[in-house]
Amino acid sequence: MAPFAADLLLALAGLGILVxxxxxxxxxxxxxxxxxxxxxxxxxxxPVVLIALLVIGIPFTLVTFFLVACACIVAGxxxxxxxxxxxxxxxxEAWVIVAFVAIFGAFAIVGLLSAxxxxxxxxDSWAIWGRKAQMLTAHNSLTSGFFASPSYYFMHADYPLQYxxxxxxxxxxxxxxxxxxxxxxxxxxxxxxxxxxxxxxRTQVRPLVWAPLLILAAAAPGFWQQLLSGxxxxxxxxxxxxxxxxLALWLGEGDGRPLALAAVMLAGAxxxxxxxxxxxxxxxxxxxxxxxxxGLRRKxxxxxxxxxxxxxxPWRIWTAAEGIEGDLPVSRGITDPAYLLGRTDRIWPSVQxxxxxxxxxxxxxYILPLAILVLxxxxxxxxxxxxxxxxxxxxxxxxxxxxxxYWISPHPIEWHLATSVSRVVSLVLFIGIAALVxxxxxxxxxLDRGRRSGSTDAGHGLNDRSGSSDVALDEAAExx
Amino acid sequence: MAAGTLIFVAIRxxxxxxxxxxxxxxxxxxxVAPVLAAPALRGAVxxxxxxxxxxxxxxxxxxxxxxxxxLGADVGFLAWARGQFAEGDxxxxxxxxxxxxxxxxxxxxxxxLLQQWITFQxxxxxxxxxxxxxxxxxxxxxxxxxxxxTAYQRRQLGSVQVYAPGFAIARASDAS
Numbered sequence: 001m002a003p004f005a006a007d008l009l010l011a012l013a014g015l016g017i018l019v020x021x022x023x024x025x026x027x028x029x030x031x032x033x034x035x036x037x038x039x040x041x042x043x044x045x046x047p048v049v050l051i052a053l054l055v056i057g058i059p060f061t062l063v064t065f066f067l068v069a070c071a072c073i074v075a076g077x078x079x080x081x082x083x084x085x086x087x088x089x090x091x092x093e094a095w096v097i098v099a100f101v102a103i104f105g106a107f108a109i110v111g112l113l114s115a116x117x118x119x120x121x122x123x124d125s126w127a128i129w130g131r132k133a134q135m136l137t138a139h140n141s142l143t144s145g146f147f148a149s150p151s152y153y154f155m156h157a158d159y160p161l162q163y164x165x166x167x168x169x170x171x172x173x174x175x176x177x178x179x180x181x182x183x184x185x186x187x188x189x190x191x192x193x194x195x196x197x198x199x200x201x202r203t204q205v206r207p208l209v210w211a212p213l214l215i216l217a218a219a220a221p222g223f224w225q226q227l228l229s230g231x232x233x234x235x236x237x238x239x240x241x242x243x244x245x246x247l248a249l250w251l252g253e254g255d256g257r258p259l260a261l262a263a264v265m266l267a268g269a270x271x272x273x274x275x276x277x278x279x280x281x282x283x284x285x286x287x288x289x290x291x292x293x294x295g296l297r298r299k300x301x302x303x304x305x306x307x308x309x310x311x312x313x314p315w316r317i318w319t320a321a322e323g324i325e326g327d328l329p330v331s332r333g334i335t336d337p338a339y340l341l342g343r344t345d346r347i348w349p350s351v352q353x354x355x356x357x358x359x360x361x362x363x364x365x366y367i368l369p370l371a372i373l374v375l376x377x378x379x380x381x382x383x384x385x386x387x388x389x390x391x392x393x394x395x396x397x398x399x400x401x402x403x404x405x406y407w408i409s410p411h412p413i414e415w416h417l418a419t420s421v422s423r424v425v426s427l428v429l430f431i432g433i434a435a436l437v438x439x440x441x442x443x444x445x446x447l448d449r450g451r452r453s454g455s456t457d458a459g460h461g462l463n464d465r466s467g468s469s470d471v472a473l474d475e476a477a478e479x480x
Numbered sequence: 481m482a483a484g485t486l487i488f489v490a491i492r493x494x495x496x497x498x499x500x501x502x503x504x505x506x507x508x509x510x511x512v513a514p515v516l517a518a519p520a521l522r523g524a525v526x527x528x529x530x531x532x533x534x535x536x537x538x539x540x541x542x543x544x545x546x547x548x549x550x551l552g553a554d555v556g557f558l559a560w561a562r563g564q565f566a567e568g569d570x571x572x573x574x575x576x577x578x579x580x581x582x583x584x585x586x587x588x589x590x591x592x593l594l595q596q597w598i599t600f601q602x603x604x605x606x607x608x609x610x611x612x613x614x615x616x617x618x619x620x621x622x623x624x625x626x627x628x629x630t631a632y633q634r635r636q637l638g639s640v641q642v643y644a645p646g647f648a649i650a651r652a653s654d655a656s
Binding site for chain 1: 496497498499500502503504505506507508509510512513514516517520521523524525528529531532535536538540543544546547550570592595596597599600603604606607608609
């Protein structure tokens with residue numbers, strides 16, 4: 001039970017962070033609905049802080065973990081009380097929520113029962129992540145004899161330690177490394193993600209929309225199978241997707257609070273894998289390119305971006321100081337056109353392989369095509385256009401980033417694609433899940449609004465002033 | 481796209497504003513999701529329950545070495561070797577090339593994969609690399625996996641403990 005107590009502590013730490021950011025009211029009845037989001041926030045921030053402490057030489061122990069979590073909880077306790085919690089009222093759609101909880105809850109329980117017995121089997125799950133977690137369980141520090149040793153070149157020593165630290169927290173709570181005892185906690189990422197998306201989008205997306213779409217996402221074999229493989233790709237994709245939703249909310253509302261949440265989630269993503277850092281840069285670039293010219297306030301955006309950079313820095317500084325290099329020649333991939341031109345034959349196979357995986361509907365249940373459909377509808381109709389442009393731009397840019405990674409990689413292209421492409425595309429798919437739920441909700445809300453106002457061809461159509469926040473923000477920008 | 485177009489046309493014929501009609505396309509995922517999710521959920525539940533049944537047969541010791549067993553590693557030897565190490569001991573590793581490993585490329589790949597598993601099962605004891613090819617690593621122990629310790633000069637090794645032919649550990653001579 002002690003390892004599950006660690007999960008509870010992570011959720012409480014996340015609650016403190018979210019209350020401190022003004023995203024969750026400091027009310028008892030606000031905790032349960034926000035619990036999934038709280039868990040993800042805690043699972044992001046606490047390991048990021050522990051990595052920074054490790055880098056400066058502070059030992060990683062259960063005591064350190066407890067103190068960091070408590071500091072996050074205190075941040076919420078002393079912060080502003082925030083807005084009042086929403087009152088739950090019974091409406092016809094409340095029964096949709098009840099049905100969703102029953103169906104998803106049953107699936108979650110079955111998944112947890114399976115994960116309770118499941119050992120680490122997939123190669124990366126033990127060779128990379130489990131190995132690092134094992135070392136962090138046995139040692140309190142970043143022992144150079146392991147993390148910087150050429151003997152362990154195969155374990156991607158340059159990868160940040162978010163996931164191994166998270167695993168090691170559970171191993172330490174359990175009293176030692178146990179290959180059969182970590183996937184039960186990994187499963188919580190699926191539960192927390194679904195819960196968090198529903199909570200975060202509750203004011204913009206009706207239960208009639210998010211409930212079936214989130215069940216579709218959870219049922220996709222590409223989601224739960226990859227998650228239970230013990231690889232880090234799906235947890236990474238979850239943090240990226242939550243960051244994407246947060247940035248889309250900021251673009252739609254201009255509210256700084258979702259921006260703070262974006263920083264929390266993307267800090268975790270940037271510290272999980274190098275693809276996470278790439279995706280973080282892509283999302284922030286697209287959000288900035290769309291939001292800043294439209295008059296959204298620059299300072300909060302730059303502070304949020306700076307927070308993500310600062311969160312990613314400690315590990316990067318440590319690896320640079322230890323002389324640890326990644327296998328991808330990133331600087332050459334940016335500054336050396338001759339290097340790129342000499343290997344353009346890698347581009348087309350990468351495009352083919354990624355598109356093939358993205359189109360594997362037996363794994364992903366048509367989530368991406370459905371997302372593209374609603375994004376196109378939003379762009380054409382003008383409703384939720386800003387969010388749609390952001391999601392579409394992020395999907396394209398992250399996908400391009402994956403292609404670029406294969407382009408610059410020194411590994412044989414066939415081998416590299418065969419051993420990774422089915423995993424790395426989950427980044428794109430999860431942004432697609434976020435887009436599908438969010439933008440579908442915006443469009444359905446506009447449809448409701450239009451139906452209630454009795455829109456007709458000869459009539460007044462949709463009243464733009466009561467329409468989406470995008471329109472209101474654009475008008476405000478013009479007046480400014 | 482075809483379904484979206486049909487819905488758009490139908491709603492426009494009902495006299496709805498064009499932008500509203502396009503927005504109605506969002507109804508497609510909401511309608512389609514339960515149809516797609518239901519069989520997937522059923523399949524997922526069956527898979528998860530079957531996996532649980534299979535994994536429940538494993539005892540913790542077997543579960544811990546499952547990937548090594550699948551690789552064909554001698555997990556019994558490695559467990560025995562780990563039991564001989566004291567806390568903080570380091571080890572060097574000599575992996576031989578077994579006769580039936582096929583072409584040279586396959587042998588090299590097998591050695592690489594074995595090294596990854598061996599270092600995992602012997603963790604948290606750290607692998608040390610030799611200073612130069614042909615030399616033994618500067619470590620507390622040397623693990624001989626499918627290789628013969630007698631091929632190395634005796635003065636470099638302390639007492640050799642043999643688990644089985646081709647599988648042995650030896651103290652570095654300074655530590656013996």
